[in-house]
Amino acid sequence: MKKLSIWFVCVVLTQTMAFGQTKIDFREFTLDNGLHVIMHQDNKTPIVVTSVLYHVGSKNEDPERTGFAHFFEHLLFEGSENIERGEYTELVESNGGALNAFTSNDITYYYELMPSNYLELALYLESERMLHAKIDEVGLETQREVVKEEKRQRYDNQPYGTILPETLARAYTKHPYQWAPIGSLEHLNAASLDEFMEFYNDFYVPNNAILTIAGDIDYEQTEDWVKKYFAEIPQGKEEIYRPEIKEPRKEEEIRDVVYDNIQIPAIIQAYNLPPKNHPDAYAMEILSTYLTGGNSSLMTKELVDKQQKALVIAAIPLDLEDGGIFIMYGITNMGVEPEDLESEIDGLIRQVQEEGISERDFQKLQNIIESDLVSKNATVEGIAQNLAESRLFYGDTGYINRELEKYREVSREDIQRVAKEYLTLDGRVVLYYLPKSQQTAANQE
Numbered sequence: 001m002k003k004l005s006i007w008f009v010c011v012v013l014t015q016t017m018a019f020g021q022t023k024i025d026f027r028e029f030t031l032d033n034g035l036h037v038i039m040h041q042d043n044k045t046p047i048v049v050t051s052v053l054y055h056v057g058s059k060n061e062d063p064e065r066t067g068f069a070h071f072f073e074h075l076l077f078e079g080s081e082n083i084e085r086g087e088y089t090e091l092v093e094s095n096g097g098a099l100n101a102f103t104s105n106d107i108t109y110y111y112e113l114m115p116s117n118y119l120e121l122a123l124y125l126e127s128e129r130m131l132h133a134k135i136d137e138v139g140l141e142t143q144r145e146v147v148k149e150e151k152r153q154r155y156d157n158q159p160y161g162t163i164l165p166e167t168l169a170r171a172y173t174k175h176p177y178q179w180a181p182i183g184s185l186e187h188l189n190a191a192s193l194d195e196f197m198e199f200y201n202d203f204y205v206p207n208n209a210i211l212t213i214a215g216d217i218d219y220e221q222t223e224d225w226v227k228k229y230f231a232e233i234p235q236g237k238e239e240i241y242r243p244e245i246k247e248p249r250k251e252e253e254i255r256d257v258v259y260d261n262i263q264i265p266a267i268i269q270a271y272n273l274p275p276k277n278h279p280d281a282y283a284m285e286i287l288s289t290y291l292t293g294g295n296s297s298l299m300t301k302e303l304v305d306k307q308q309k310a311l312v313i314a315a316i317p318l319d320l321e322d323g324g325i326f327i328m329y330g331i332t333n334m335g336v337e338p339e340d341l342e343s344e345i346d347g348l349i350r351q352v353q354e355e356g357i358s359e360r361d362f363q364k365l366q367n368i369i370e371s372d373l374v375s376k377n378a379t380v381e382g383i384a385q386n387l388a389e390s391r392l393f394y395g396d397t398g399y400i401n402r403e404l405e406k407y408r409e410v411s412r413e414d415i416q417r418v419a420k421e422y423l424t425l426d427g428r429v430v431l432y433y434l435p436k437s438q439q440t441a442a443n444q445e
Contacts, residue, residue, distance in 0.1 A: 023401045024040060024377060024383055024387065024400050024401055025040060025041060026039060026040045026387060026397060026400075027219055028391075028397055029223070031226075031227070031230060031231050032231070033207060033230075033234060033235040034205075034206050034207025034208075034235045035206035035207065035209055035211055035230055036209075036210045036211070036391060037210075037211045037212075037213075037223075037226050037230075038210065038211070038212045038213070038388065038391065038397055039212075039217060039219055039222055039223070040212070040213070040215070040380070040383055040384070040387060041215075041216075041217050041218075042214065042215055042216065042380055042383075043216045043217075044216075045215070045216060045380075046115060046116045046117070047113060047114065047115060047116055047216060047380065048113075048114055048115075048116040048118075048119045048122070048213060048214065048215030048216055048217055048380070049111055049112070049113050049114075049212075049213070049215055049380045049381050049383075049384040050111065050112050050114070050119065050122035050126060050212075050213050050384075051109065051110060051111035051112075051211070051212045051214075051385065051388060052109075052110050052111075052126050052129070052130070052209050052210070052211050052212075053108075053109050053209065053210045053385075053389070054107065054109075054203060054204055054208055054209050055106070055203075055208050055210075055240070055392060056069050056072075056107070056108055056203035056204070056208065057069050057103060057104050057105045057106040057107050057108060057181065058070065058103070058104075058105045058176065058177075058179060058180065058183065059105050059106060059175070059177055059243055059320075059321075060176075060203065060241055060242070060243070061176065061179075061183070063179075064187060065187045065188075065190075066179045066184045066187050067147070067183020067184055067185070067187055067188050068183065068188075068191075068199050069103050069108055069181060069183075069203075070147070070181040070182055070183060071143060071144075071147055071183070071188055071196075072103075072108065072196075072199065072200065072204070073101045073102065073103040073108055073110075074143045074147060075133070075135065075139055075143045075196070076101075076110070076129050076133050076204070077101075078133070078134045078135075078139040078142070078143070079133075080129065080131070080132050080133050080134050081128075081132045081134065082128055082132075083125070083128055083134075085134065085138070085139070088125060088129075091121065091125065092112050092114065092122075092125070095114065095115065095121065096114070096118075097113055097114035097115065097118065097122070098112070098113045099111065099112045099113070104181060104320075105177050105180075105181060105321075106276075106320060106321040107389075107392070109388070110126065110129070111381065111384065111385070112125065113380075116215060116216035116217065119217060119225070120225050123213075123225050123226065123229045123230075124229055126211065126229075127229035127230050127233065129204075130204060130205070130206060130209065130230070130233055131233045133200060133204070135193070135196055135197055135200055137193060140196060144185075144188055144189065147182075147185065147188065148185055150182070151182055151185060154182075155182060157261075159261060159262045160260065160262060160266055160329075160331070160433060162258065162260065163266075163268055163327075163329060163431075163433070164180050164327075165179065165180040165182070166258050166268075166431060167268055167325070167327060167429060167431060168180055168325070170254050170256060170270070170429045170431070171270045171272060171325045171429050173247070173248070174245050174246075174247055174248060175245045175246070175247040175322060175323070176243050176245070177247070177320060177322065177323075177324075201238075202236060202240065202241065203236075203240065205233075205234075205236030206233050206234075206235055206236075207236055207240070208236060208240050210388045210391055211226065211230065212384045212385075212387050212388045213226075214380045214381075214383050214384040214387065243322070245322075246323075247272065247322075249272070249427060250272060250426075250427035250428070251426060252426060252427070253425060253426055253428055253429075254429045254430070255429075255430045255431075255432075256429075256430075256431055256432075257431070257434055258431055258432070258433050258434070259434055259435070259436045259438065259439035260433050260434070260435070260436065261435075261436060262433060262434075262435050262436075263435055264331055264332055264334070264435075265332045265337075265338045265432065265433060265435070266329055266330065266331045266332065266338070266432075266433040267329065267332070267338045267341055267342050267345070267430070267431070267432055267433070268327065268328070268329045268429075268430070268432075268433065269327070269328045269342075269345065269428055269430055270325045270326065270327050270328075270429040271325065271326040271328075271422050271423050271424065271428045271429075272323065272325055272326075272422070272427065273317065273318075273320075273324045273325055273326050273422060274323055274422075275320075275321060275322055275323050276319045276320055276321050276324065276393055277321075277393055277394055279406075280414075280418050280421075280422070281317075281319055282407050282410050283414040283415050283417070283418040284317050284319075284326060284418050284422065285317055285319075285369070285407075286365050286369060286410055286415055287352070287415050287418060287419055288315040288316070288317045289365055289368055289369065290357060290361065290365055290415070291315050291328070291348070291349075291352070292313050292314045292315040292328070293315075294368075296364075298348060298352075299313045299315075299330075299345065299348055300313060302344075303330065303341070303344055303345070303348075307344065308333055309332065309333055309336045309340060309344055310330040310331060310332060310336070310341055311331045311332070311333050312331050313328070313329070313330040313331075314328070314329060314330075315327070315328045316328075316329075321393060326422060328345065330345060338432045342430070346425065349419065349423050352415075352419045353416065353419045353420045353423070355416075356412055356413070356415065356416035357412055357415060357416070362412045362415075366407070366408070369404075369407045370404060370407075373403060373404050373407070377400070383400075386400050387400055390403075
């Protein structure tokens with residue numbers, strides 16, 4: 001391999017942000033193989049987080065082989081050519097550490113939280129995962145059973161557990177966001193070892209990854225170890241697949257009924273959103289907080305406390321790289337028809353669209369957002385993930401220090417405007433979740 005050359009950027013940020021949030025210091029560089037590395041030093045506590053964000057999620061999958069990204073979240077703990085099966089987790093936990101991972105529609109994220117004197121071990125483990133993970137029939141069968149059990153517990157046997165996959169399937173008609181990360185067990189069962197190997201070789205490569213080290217580190221020593229364990233890993237041979245599919249704007253409402261193992265009906269509404277890095281994303285986040293963010297939110301006070309038509313109501317802006325969805329759901333109180341709750345929800349949305357929000361509520365929302373953002377960066381785990389996502393989704397690691405400013409730029413008028421623009425009744429998905437007993441009665445009529 002050619003001699004290593006590194007593009008290096010050192011960012012030293014020591015001032016304090018307006019609004020009371022401390023800026024995050026970091027250094028970053030990129031290896032010849034495309035691996036981008038971010039380091040954050042915080043020597044207050046002798047711990048360090050080592051994380052790798054792979055730019056692969058469910059949207060990168062073949063429609064006939066869904067669930068691969070989530071499956072690999074599990075599979076890549078199986079070990080490597082140099083780490084025995086089951087030893088990966090043992091090496092972390094026996095040395096006082098913890099580890100985990102998650103998969104979304106856009107990314108897969110792995111991390112180890114270790115005493116700082118075991119940083120080199122954590123880097124070695126992640127390099128092994130990237131260079132030559134153990135992918136064989138034994139591991140495939142083991143993890144197939146793990147994923148089956150996860151699907152049973154989180155989706156099939158959980159009341160209202162299928163809301164996300166059922167909603168995505170109707171909210172997207174073209175884009176591969178139309179399936180949830182859990183994917184299809186039938187696809188996983190049908191896939192061959194060669195197909196799994198191809199997926200690994202395509203996506204789990206240094207030029208599709210961001211390595212972040214945050215905590216009690218020495219910058220120079222950490223950089224040396226990163227070069228030692230990652231510089232010789234070859235970059236991927238194929239162009240990385242990114243779906244270039246734009247979801248068409250919906251002009252008509254989609255309505256459906258899902259019968260579930262539940263006792264109390266629920267109503268789900270979903271509205272399509274712009275891409276994650278769109279300027280309107282900040283106003284939509286504040287709007288969701290205003291509508292259902294906590295006990296003092298508009299819909300909770302009105303529909304849960306005052307009218308008592310809902311047991312719970314929540315809004316989730318699922319902000320995704322290529323354009324997400326704003327999901328709102330409410331579980332009806334006993335004796336309340338879903339149509340009645342839906343009418344009240346729509347009425348409150350119209351109220352915001354027509355009247356906006358008060359200055360007092362607006363100031364309160366700004367305080368909540370500020371508190372939430374400070375909390376995101378209150379731990380080295382949070383800082384590591386936010387640094388990586390700033391680089392990936394916004395093209396600039398320093399975005400982590402500007403995010404609060406973006407929220408502060410949102411006006412009351414912006415919140416009213418996005419409510420009108422995105423919460424449109426003619427382009428949404430509405431699902432009624434009803435008890436299966438009602439399906440039997442309906443079939444008998």
